[in-house]
Amino acid sequence: MKNISFLLILITSVMSIKAQNTAGETEVFATTAQAVGNITFTDTGNLVYSHHPFFSPENRVMIMDAKTKESKPFPNKAWNTPRTTDDNYLSNVLGIRNDENGIVWMLDMAQRDNVTPKIVGWNTKTNQLERIYYLPKSSVPKHSQPNDMVVDTKNGYFIIADEGIGNGGDGTNAAFIIVDMKTGKTRRLLEGTRTTLPENTPTVINGKHLAVNGKDLLVGNDGITADANFDYIYYGPLNGTKIYRIKTLDLVNEDLTETELDGKIETYSEKPNNGGMSIDTAGNIYLTALETNSVAVVLAKDKSAKTMVKDSNMVWPDGVSYNHVDGYMYVSAAQVNRGAVFNDGKDVSTKPFYIFRFKPIVKGVSFR
Template structure:
């Protein structure tokens, strides 16, 4: 409790004129040779993460060995090897989550190969395939970019945030994709609506706009998380000033019209342009603040926004997630803004790529 009291005291001291202050310090956990996307964990606390698909990695998902600072393909090399004979491999993975049963769920956007988008579950307890959920074109059209998800084992749904920027999409058709864990049925909801659309708040890092061919890239529904009881889904467009929340059971209710569903969505708090999102057991939200090389925190007590950690090497912080074994939040620095698409066709990303970690204010939510 002493540590928590100190952290809360620090938070109270942060004001708008002291924006450079942070609640706690970032610790470098590891440096690696490829850009890290999102991070999940085995039941033993080992890191399993996606290599950011923006850089076209040969190996899509890896397991990290801290002792040797090396990686091995996850779940194996076969699943990371494209082929023409079947769809049972990983094509283009960013979103990755773990559940309480030791299953790592990988969201395959499938944009690099002519395969069907899918969610692949690998059971780390038995080292075997748990299940594949295929996402048909009716719910994942060409402009889709299913970016991140909540794995809601309480209510039995995958809730996917779709940015709407695939294959030249401009974010105007960003949406949610809801997948029933029992039946595999998938449906698309809230496409191009007020809370999934990007706002006209361009991403600016070190004074440079994130733009393609001179046009600002505006990204829709992106960061997503759920509270410890899966009562609420928290989310927002990457380019946007607001976090929204909606009751999970409302979002997955097939009988509710979109107009009624939209009326039940609450504007929860302010936010910066952000990527990944996580939460702790008291409802404090942690979100990667892309433009300021930091992770922000939205306090549950008053919904105010503060800087949790900041580091010059936290360039394009992407996923943030909680490790239930060691009690740290982990965050990747993907350097996405340094990729070729945003720099006249030539990547200016540099090795090493960083994985940071920090202690949340209180215990984080492990499975969501």
């Protein structure tokens, strides 16, 4: 009887711990030795992920075998090795996306080396370079920080969210960058406007403000995704209370003035301070809630924001992406708030770094 009572207490304790850690069914898919930024997938479901650039990793992008959990540099070691002879290598990458053609697109902010920012496309079917799109200074000025993007193969554009915090920027230059897939032409839009600017909603984690030299870091246009048909772009500043949306064809329409463009933006829903953003086929939007170790979901049926999954080890959940092979949403825990820049020059992050996964409400949208 005593043993049975002890067993019941043990089971109850375990259930209590799980309840405290998770709001939904989530699991640790893998752990890594370095911080993971964003995640995408190959046709076969292997994970391609960026090492978060805040930690100055040796290898910028990695690929993990979904079965063995073994990782190696992606697309190879040479592309992760800086050199002076050319700039066909990855400097620092956060945003990373796949498309239906088997191409993984990597958004290189190029802030660690004196090279041109660019989008590098690697064809995972042929294992060779597909194309490089260079981003000129007119589209990526001094305080630019191109963070994440939508790869819109239907309309033929890369749509990039620029946080506006590069090289000491304070978010006031946050914007969109539009790249024409056919011509490579780039344009910078809606810089420092009402929906790309951060709000005065500082990031506070465990009572501590995310600050640099005692000043709250306020981050502009950040999370971005598109619906299943590329009809709408959903986005918002990291530090902000709203998700906005705009018709894709309006956003890329060169005939619209900035004022006309701003007038076509809708306020879609409330949100917490968030990083990455994804969507499912029913229009439910998943976003990483940085301050609460969780992934939130904005329900399409009523636009209410709920906690989807939560875990005590989900410290600074960053990218969230759907794997079309196994039907799971994947989310990284990058521990950015524990990096040296936010802790008086001392890196207080702890190994391991986690990659979680969970089942979305309905089937996710694969290629965004």
